[in-house]
Amino acid sequence: MQWEELKARLLEAGSARLSGEPADDFIAKSTAGPGAGGKGSVFFAMGGHRVKLALNPASPVEIIHRGDGIADLYFGGRLISGRLLRPGLHCPDQAFITVTGRCIFSCRYCSVPRLSGKRKTVEEIMDLVESVRHRVSTISLTSGVLESIEEEEAYVCEVIDHLKFFGLPIGVSIYPIDHTPDKLRALGVAEVKFNLEAATPDLFATVCPGLDYDLIWRVLDRSVELFGKGRVFSNVIVGLGETDEEMEACIDKLTSHGVIPVLRPLNPVAGCAGQPRPTAARLQKLFAKHSYALSRNGLDTGSALTMCTVCGGCDLVPGRDE
Incomplete structure (x- = not known):
């Protein structure tokens, strides 16, 4: 096999x-x-x-x-x-840190809103990275939303400003507003991941109520302008109810815009509890489509420095799992 x-x-x-x-x-x-x-x-x-x-x-x-x-x-x-493999923080070779472990939004696939997580202080985050510094080569950040999208962005930017001390590439995945890519680029962030989550706007509206699908597309396009092709990523969950054709269209659109999709198999928890995980056959079929679309648009997962595409534990990653 x-x-x-x-x-x-x-x-x-x-x-x-x-x-x-x-x-x-x-x-x-x-x-x-x-x-x-x-x-x-x-x-x-x-x-x-x-x-x-x-x-x-x-x-x-x-x-x-x-x-x-x-x-x-x-x-x-x-x-x-x-x-x-021994994890650095969350995954091998990276200090992958959740800045704020709670969220005001209620995306159906996510358990965070049901938990009483907390926000890490800058000092706690610096200490965490220092504790694994000898066995990581990059820092990755993600976050919920404690009070508002704007306040969360400002706090994550403060964290990044301190983390520059370590001299490691930093990748960031937070819910954005229009100027988020510009602020992250100005801070020296290496890569960004802004998540479409769903293959179609209708599905997104169902699973991420209160969030803006079109905004994410605008931010992804701006990010490619600032960070370059292959330095911008977007999670798309496989198994929310989309057809293969809808997922393939989403893959085609992302890659044609210079964005590397991260095809994440559904983990049926929270509001998606009871839904089936995608089958191996479907994952392999989409993997072939994903590989072709990346190649056709000159995108290479092997050049990624941070976050999920480098880790590759949760997904089939073209160029890494072949």
Whole structure:
């Protein structure tokens, strides 16, 4: 079985049960997005490839930790030998930090509004990065919205100004307003990710009430002008109810605008609880379309420095999972 097929099947499962030797040092916790508030996740790697799986004692996937990160994955009657990756913060090789762990909006796929998360102080964030400085090569920031989009942007900009001390590339993914890309570029941010989340405006209106789909497109286009092709990304969730044709049209539009899509399989939590995860077959079909669209528009995931495309744990990433 090739890695692409194996990873697609593992992403369809979405989780693993972990046994064997203690593995606390290899468990990552999420405070943002659909995985927030869960039992944690592990990154299983085989060669240069990796996949992130949520911990679930009822999962059909089993990972047995043999000690020191050496691990065996059992799935579908197969044994795959590999290793667990030690996270920096949230994911391997990066200090990926949620600035504010609560949100005034109620996107259906996201658990954060249901949690009583807090905002990290600048000092806390600096200490977190310092604690993993020896094993990370980049800093990535995301955030909820504590009071307003404008106030959150101002606070994240303050955080970035302090984080420049470390001299590492910084990637940022927050909900934007029209001039957010200009402010982030002026602060020396390397890459940005502004998330469409849904493949169509109608679906977006349903799953992200109160937010503006057209605004995100304006901000993405401005970001490409400022940061350049291949330095701008956008999450699009697979499995919200879109057709393959609608998802493919979204991929085509993003890539033709110089934006690298991040196709994120639905994690059925919060308001999406009970919806099925996308199948491995569908993920592979969209992966082929995604790969072709990137190539046709001169985009290369291998040049990414920060955030999800570099990590690649949650998604099939063209150029990294082939």
